[in-house]
Amino acid sequence: MSSIYEQIGGAPAVDAAVDIFYRKVLADDRISDFFDGTDMDAQAAKQKAFITMALGGPNQYTGKDMRAAHKHLVKRGLSDSHFDAVVENLGATLQELGVPAATIGTIAESLGGLRNDVLDR
Amino acid sequence: MARLTYRGGSFEAEDGESVLECLERAGCAPPSSCRSGQCQSCLMKATSGSLPPAAQQGLKDAWRAQGLFLACACRPTEDLEVADADGGALEVAATITGREVLSDEVVRIRLATGSPFEYRAGQFVSVIRPSDRLTRPYSLASLPSEPQLELHVRRVPGGRMSAWLCDEAPIGEPVQLRGPAGECFYLAGEEQPLVLAGTSTGLAPLVGIVRDALDRGHRGPIALYHGSVRASGLYLADELDTLATHPNVRVVRSVLEGPTPDGVVQEGLDALVLGSGHDLKAARAWLCGAPELVRLLKKKLFLAGMPLKAIASDPFVVAPAGA
Numbered sequence A: 001m002s003s004i005y006e007q008i009g010g011a012p013a014v015d016a017a018v019d020i021f022y023r024k025v026l027a028d029d030r031i032s033d034f035f036d037g038t039d040m041d042a043q044a045a046k047q048k049a050f051i052t053m054a055l056g057g058p059n060q061y062t063g064k065d066m067r068a069a070h071k072h073l074v075k076r077g078l079s080d081s082h083f084d085a086v087v088e089n090l091g092a093t094l095q096e097l098g099v100p101a102a103t104i105g106t107i108a109e110s111l112g113g114l115r116n117d118v119l120d121r
Numbered sequence B: 001m002a003r004l005t006y007r008g009g010s011f012e013a014e015d016g017e018s019v020l021e022c023l024e025r026a027g028c029a030p031p032s033s034c035r036s037g038q039c040q041s042c043l044m045k046a047t048s049g050s051l052p053p054a055a056q057q058g059l060k061d062a063w064r065a066q067g068l069f070l071a072c073a074c075r076p077t078e079d080l081e082v083a084d085a086d087g088g089a090l091e092v093a094a095t096i097t098g099r100e101v102l103s104d105e106v107v108r109i110r111l112a113t114g115s116p117f118e119y120r121a122g123q124f125v126s127v128i129r130p131s132d133r134l135t136r137p138y139s140l141a142s143l144p145s146e147p148q149l150e151l152h153v154r155r156v157p158g159g160r161m162s163a164w165l166c167d168e169a170p171i172g173e174p175v176q177l178r179g180p181a182g183e184c185f186y187l188a189g190e191e192q193p194l195v196l197a198g199t200s201t202g203l204a205p206l207v208g209i210v211r212d213a214l215d216r217g218h219r220g221p222i223a224l225y226h227g228s229v230r231a232s233g234l235y236l237a238d239e240l241d242t243l244a245t246h247p248n249v250r251v252v253r254s255v256l257e258g259p260t261p262d263g264v265v266q267e268g269l270d271a272l273v274l275g276s277g278h279d280l281k282a283a284r285a286w287l288c289g290a291p292e293l294v295r296l297l298k299k300k301l302f303l304a305g306m307p308l309k310a311i312a313s314d315p316f317v318v319a320p321a322g323a
């Protein structure tokens, strides 16, 4: 079976999703502080990596990498509520791009499997 | 921990330390300026070992392939052998041929190169002072079709390169140039709306880009914003007025405080740009000058619907005090 990444159109679809998602998180007071880096292009590149991974696209990351990548954010207070907000924003982004609700549910569920890694527990 | 080899010496880079910081501790660092991966002053070459991707961000492909990298952005995770970037092959000799006072703060410097120097209007070059290899980036206001390169240099109090260029170096003085670099140049569909905004000498690349766009027959609307805290930071009024006679071009000059000369409004650049009804989903933007303003505007334009890829910016990051 093809991955959700392939179903929604691969790299071009992810490119379209990055701007929408980034705009949403920057406008979301619950989590914007985590994403408000000085170099927006570098931040966008990391979010592209995030979305690719969330959709099951080709990526090099392991759960251990997710632990390392977010450790400095956990020190700054990253918690379950932030995690939920990110998943919510990704869901809203995909909805805007016309991804069916059932598919979004599957994605959210699979991201849940990374919760303990991202939150370093 | 990674081991650095340089000029026959061997140095331990501490965790998270950049090559620049490590070599500074050892007292043998290359020249540097912005220390944040923007200006390419601290270019070095890796002769063995592998570079983290961030170390080559923003470098042209040909340079990447040669193992060139930025010492300030390179935090090595494994052993690395590094050398000075090969001056001869990467640099072009130039001489200072002209100096013209544009305002109390800004001087126009003209340079002639000894051999052809390819660039796009709006890119920046590294200017290297031969006597001590002091290196600083300056943006190009000229077009490649013109015989000389043109820089707008703002006199910074206590500034080493800017004081030398503006007041000390005699006409005929040699300098070395490296580059060009940067993504700030005309690249757009002929009908696209163009929005250009800059503070102080951030105007230099923007006038280059506007003139280049017009030369290439750009037909869409062009809005050029020049802002400064006070009127003393504005310059080039006559040339901007001439540009504004072109039917496609609108020029807006603004200050934040103090007296407003004729034709200058008192409002923040961000409010002006965002409040002017530009079709941001269709436009391209170029933002240059004070880093805080460039970053603020970039974020606001993006949040207002502009694709990130449609925004080119050069924050003029200066060397930190004491460096």
Ligand SMILES: Cc1cc2nc3c(=O)[nH]c(=O)nc-3n(C[C@H](O)[C@H](O)[C@H](O)COP(=O)(O)OP(=O)(O)OC[C@H]3O[C@@H](n4cnc5c(N)ncnc54)[C@H](O)[C@@H]3O)c2cc1C
Binding pocket: B033, B034, B038, B039, B124, B136, B137, B138, B139, B140, B151, B152, B153, B154, B155, B156, B157, B158, B159, B160, B161, B162, B163, B201, B202, B204, B205, B314, B315, B316, B317, B318, B319, B320, B321, B322
């Ligand atoms: C991509 C890029 C393009 C650039 N293009 C231009 C250009 O076209 N024209 C131009 O004039 N400059 C430009 N700059 C800035 C330029 O490279 C130098 O940083 C600037 O001229 C100061 O160098 P200096 O050697 O004179 O001062 P330094 O000797 O490096 O600085 C002296 C002291 O002054 C402080 N200082 C310097 N500038 C400021 C400031 N604005 N506000 C507060 N403190 C300051 C420094 O922190 C330091 O303590 C650009 C920078 C970048 C990154």
Ligand code: HEM
Binding pocket: A031, A034, A035, A037, A046, A047, A049, A050, A053, A054, A061, A066, A069, A070, A073, A078, A082, A083, A084, A086, A111, A112, A114, A115, A118
């Ligand atoms: C399932 C959940 C998540 C996944 C799969 C994920 C994935 C990723 C990936 C792949 C990167 C790039 C790492 C790199 O290459 O450096 C990254 C970086 C980042 N993530 Fe996440 N992430 C998740 C949750 C979150 C949450 C909840 C937040 C904050 C609210 C967050 C904030 C960030 C930030 C700010 C960065 C950039 C870090 C930096 O600049 O150093 N992430 N994430």
